[in-house]
Amino acid sequence: MSDIVRFKEHPSDTLKVGKGFSLKDTDPDSTPGYPGDKDDGEALLADLDDNLTLLQEQLFAESRFGSTKRLLLILQAMDTAGKGGIVTHVMGAMNPQGVQLKSFKAPTAEEKSYDFLWRIEKEVPAAGVVGVFDRSHYEDVLIHRVHRWADSKELERRYIAINEFEARQTASGTKILKVMLHISQDEQKERLLARLDDPAKLWKYSSNDLKERAFWNDYMDAYQKAFEKTGTETVPWYVVPANKKWYARIAVQQLLLDTLDGLKLQWPVPDLDVALERELVERS
Amino acid sequence: MSDIVRFKEHPSDTLKVGKGFSLKDTDPDSTPGYPGDKDDGEALLADLDDNLTLLQEQLFAESRFGSTKRLLLILQAMDTAGKGGIVTHVMGAMNPQGVQLKSFKAPTAEEKSYDFLWRIEKEVPAAGVVGVFDRSHYEDVLIHRVHRWADSKELERRYIAINEFEARQTASGTKILKVMLHISQDEQKERLLARLDDPAKLWKYSSNDLKERAFWNDYMDAYQKAFEKTGTETVPWYVVPANKKWYARIAVQQLLLDTLDGLKLQWPVPDLDVALERELVERS
Numbered sequence: 001m002s003d004i005v006r007f008k009e010h011p012s013d014t015l016k017v018g019k020g021f022s023l024k025d026t027d028p029d030s031t032p033g034y035p036g037d038k039d040d041g042e043a044l045l046a047d048l049d050d051n052l053t054l055l056q057e058q059l060f061a062e063s064r065f066g067s068t069k070r071l072l073l074i075l076q077a078m079d080t081a082g083k084g085g086i087v088t089h090v091m092g093a094m095n096p097q098g099v100q101l102k103s104f105k106a107p108t109a110e111e112k113s114y115d116f117l118w119r120i121e122k123e124v125p126a127a128g129v130v131g132v133f134d135r136s137h138y139e140d141v142l143i144h145r146v147h148r149w150a151d152s153k154e155l156e157r158r159y160i161a162i163n164e165f166e167a168r169q170t171a172s173g174t175k176i177l178k179v180m181l182h183i184s185q186d187e188q189k190e191r192l193l194a195r196l197d198d199p200a201k202l203w204k205y206s207s208n209d210l211k212e213r214a215f216w217n218d219y220m221d222a223y224q225k226a227f228e229k230t231g232t233e234t235v236p237w238y239v240v241p242a243n244k245k246w247y248a249r250i251a252v253q254q255l256l257l258d259t260l261d262g263l264k265l266q267w268p269v270p271d272l273d274v275a276l277e278r279e280l281v282e283r284s
Numbered sequence: 285m286s287d288i289v290r291f292k293e294h295p296s297d298t299l300k301v302g303k304g305f306s307l308k309d310t311d312p313d314s315t316p317g318y319p320g321d322k323d324d325g326e327a328l329l330a331d332l333d334d335n336l337t338l339l340q341e342q343l344f345a346e347s348r349f350g351s352t353k354r355l356l357l358i359l360q361a362m363d364t365a366g367k368g369g370i371v372t373h374v375m376g377a378m379n380p381q382g383v384q385l386k387s388f389k390a391p392t393a394e395e396k397s398y399d400f401l402w403r404i405e406k407e408v409p410a411a412g413v414v415g416v417f418d419r420s421h422y423e424d425v426l427i428h429r430v431h432r433w434a435d436s437k438e439l440e441r442r443y444i445a446i447n448e449f450e451a452r453q454t455a456s457g458t459k460i461l462k463v464m465l466h467i468s469q470d471e472q473k474e475r476l477l478a479r480l481d482d483p484a485k486l487w488k489y490s491s492n493d494l495k496e497r498a499f500w501n502d503y504m505d506a507y508q509k510a511f512e513k514t515g516t517e518t519v520p521w522y523v524v525p526a527n528k529k530w531y532a533r534i535a536v537q538q539l540l541l542d543t544l545d546g547l548k549l550q551w552p553v554p555d556l557d558v559a560l561e562r563e564l565v566e567r568s
Contacts, residue, residue, distance in 0.1 A: 061487040065421050088337075088379045097418075103381065134381075192565045196558050203552045204347040207561060213568055252317045268487045274480050277491060281476045284497055 004047050005036030011251045017237040023224045028184040034250065041246040048253055049093035055257065056130055058265035060098040063128020065268040068173030071259060072121040072124065072131040073252075074078040076138050077181035078219060079209040080191035081242050083134050086181070090253045093130060099126045103134040110193055116140040116158065117165050122171060130256075138226055141245075145222040146215050159229035166235045176235045177259050179252060180223060181242040185216050288331050289320030295535045296542040301521040307508045312468040312527040318534065325530040332537055333377035339541065340414055342549035344382040347412020349552040352457030355543060356408065356415040357536075361465035362423050362503060363493040364475035365526050366533075367418050370465070374537045375416060384409045387418040400424040400442065401449050408453060414540075421446055422510055429506040430499050443513035450519045460519045460544050463536060464507060465526035469500050 014032040034041065059069060073091075075083045091099055100223055102123040111119045125131025143160050144150040150158065166176055183191075192213075195205040212219070231237040238255055241246035298316040346353060357375075359367045371443055375383055383549065386407040395403045409415025425442050428434040434442065450460055467475075476497075479489040496503070515521045522539055526532035 041481060057484075064487060084379070084381065087345070087381055091380055092376065095368070096375055096380055096383055096416075097368065097371055097387065099380055101380050132380075189565060189568065193562065196562050196565065197448065199551050199553075200341075201557070203554060205554065205561070207556065207564075210561075210564055210568060267483050269483075270487060270489065272489070272491065274486070276475065277489070277494075279479050280479065280491075280494055281473060284494055 005034075005040035006044065007033045007250075007254055008035055009033035010258060011238065011240070011254045014144050015238045015240055015251060015255070016225045017231045017239055021227060021231075021239075023182070023220055023227070023239065026182060026239055026241065028182045028187060028241045030241045031244060031247045032241065032251075034247060038244070038246045041244075041250045044250050045084045045089065045246070045253060047249075048257060051257060052090075052093050052253065052260075053095065055260035055265060056094045056098050058267060059130065059260065059263065060095070060128040061268050062265060063126075065270070069265075070125045070127050070129050070131065070174050071256070071261050071263075072133065072169070072174050072176045073256065074133045074136045074138070074176065074178045075181065076135065076142070076179070076223075077242070078183060078188060078216075079206075079212060080180040080195075081183045082245050083181060085245055086249060086252050087134065088131060090250075090256065091130070091251050094130060098129055100129050100131045101134065104136055104139065108203070115161075117161060120165070124174065127173065128198055137165070141214075141220045141226050141229075142219065145225070146218040159226075162230050163232060166230070166232075170234055175263060176258055177255060178229075178231075178235060178237045179255065180237060180239050180250055182239050183242045185213070186211060187243045288328055289318075289324035290328065291317045291534075291538055292319055293317035293540045294542060295522065296522070299522045299524055299535060299539070301511045301515045301523055305511060305515075305523075307466070307504055307511070307523065308503065310466060310523055310525065312466045312471060312525045314525045315528060315531045316525065316535075318531060322528070322530045325528075325534045328468060329373065329530070329534050329537060331533075333540060335541060336374075336377050336537065337379065337545075339544035339549060340378045340382050342551060343414065343544065343547065344379070344412040345552050346549060347410075349554070351548075352411045353547050354409045354411050354413050354415065354458050355540070355547075356417065356453070356458050356460045357540065358417045358420045358422070358460065358462045358463065360426070360463070360507075361471060361526070362467060362500075363490075363496060364472050364479075365465040365467045366529050367465060369529055370533060370536050371416060371418065373533050374540065375414070382413055384413045384415045384420065386415070388420055388423065401443075401445060404449070408458065411457065421449070422514075425510050425513075426503065426506045427496075429509070430502040443510075446514050447516060450514070450516075454518055459543055459547060461539060462515075462519060462521045463539065464511075464521060464523050465532055466523050467526045470495070471527045472497060 011033060059071065062069060077083050077088060087101060092199050107119065120137045141155055145155055169176060192209060195201040227237045240251045295317060331382045343353060357371060361367050371385060391403065404421045429439055453460060476493060479485040487568055524532050524535045
């Protein structure tokens, strides 16, 4: 068995969107901070599964004793970027009992009749739970910006509303991790063709993906703008190069591990007389 | 690598509650139909993970094209029997996107103000989804029977209501799989002691478990009665010996596989001109 190749620099540093960040200058093919190859990456992913499970169980356990800590992973990306793969291969290690996944589709008529954050608030994870948003309120400043469904004044209102919303969640114990999976336009083409060529993937193909693909540059601009407007000190954005699926997975896994580590989790100690309970169980 | 040891007789036959079934005469230590040991069982579990994932994805895919097929696994058991372990180690292989888990706790005041099936109906899985009930409407004929919170007339009403409810779900595409994990009273003692002895498990210990444990025989009678009253041809009960956790896991995995196999799932073929779409993608 070969040694596990680990990150040299952590994604929480290298992938964080800071001042002067430019999405255009970010290479979707790159593997920042990681010296290994695909095989190394897959071995690392498997190796760290147990750590993730343990931290998640501690998060869940603490909530049973009054903690309001919780984690919300927000995943945004162009179609085929691999959001589903993150959910299956990274989140899959966690106990499903402590994971709450929500895929946001185009809003229903009812949802549209409310403010855009109405349907989002309802899906904030419960205390102790790791929530995952597959798409999110960011669609309201991404696709809405691209197709001009909202004018610039309304977009400004939404950026502010998003920051207030996320600050409020943070204040009530929710650690928010915002991730954009970044693929290139060429890579998307390959993946769309792969869907067309594989009977087990064909059902995922939608000609609508092609329509949105035509607005690629507008989407990149909208993402760049969203990062600038909603990337804050407490809730920064992370851009994960995702042309290499294996890299995107270990990067997100590491971001989750670092975030959970930062919560300083511990096993709760219930208020009970263990010796007495032992005695009672023995006699029962 | 050693060969995978498989079931000789399928749990869907050996563990099915049929006429004349007696819970008292079912050995929680046994491993019906399986010739292997713990190591063999763990290897089998891992080996079949991919099959389970594939079938689940097909179920999900079909629902995107109008199928209303779905699967609902109902897990009932005495405390510590390993419901959580089933969820983590068996369901864990599935794509979290297609799994909907609901743990039913003691009903809230609002839930109590309605009929006992009100809160259950709301949690029926969506089309294409594998739902898991960790406890269920069966609590209303188990703990309620044991503690006489419902009189015999009311219990009779509930058995009938359950059968009608399950028949209605079945008619609308839900395949229901009802599983009782069966441990012995001695095994529960060991597991409660283990919780008291391990700091990573202590938070799961509840002195309330001890209170319910005192009613062991009454619970066994209540289960026996529930099997007799609600085990039907289309929605039978399965009793899984669960003193050996590894056996319970492969048995439930096999039940899930057999059930999904029975749904005759296939990859949907979308109504589109693949050659044309290929051309459009190539040019985009």
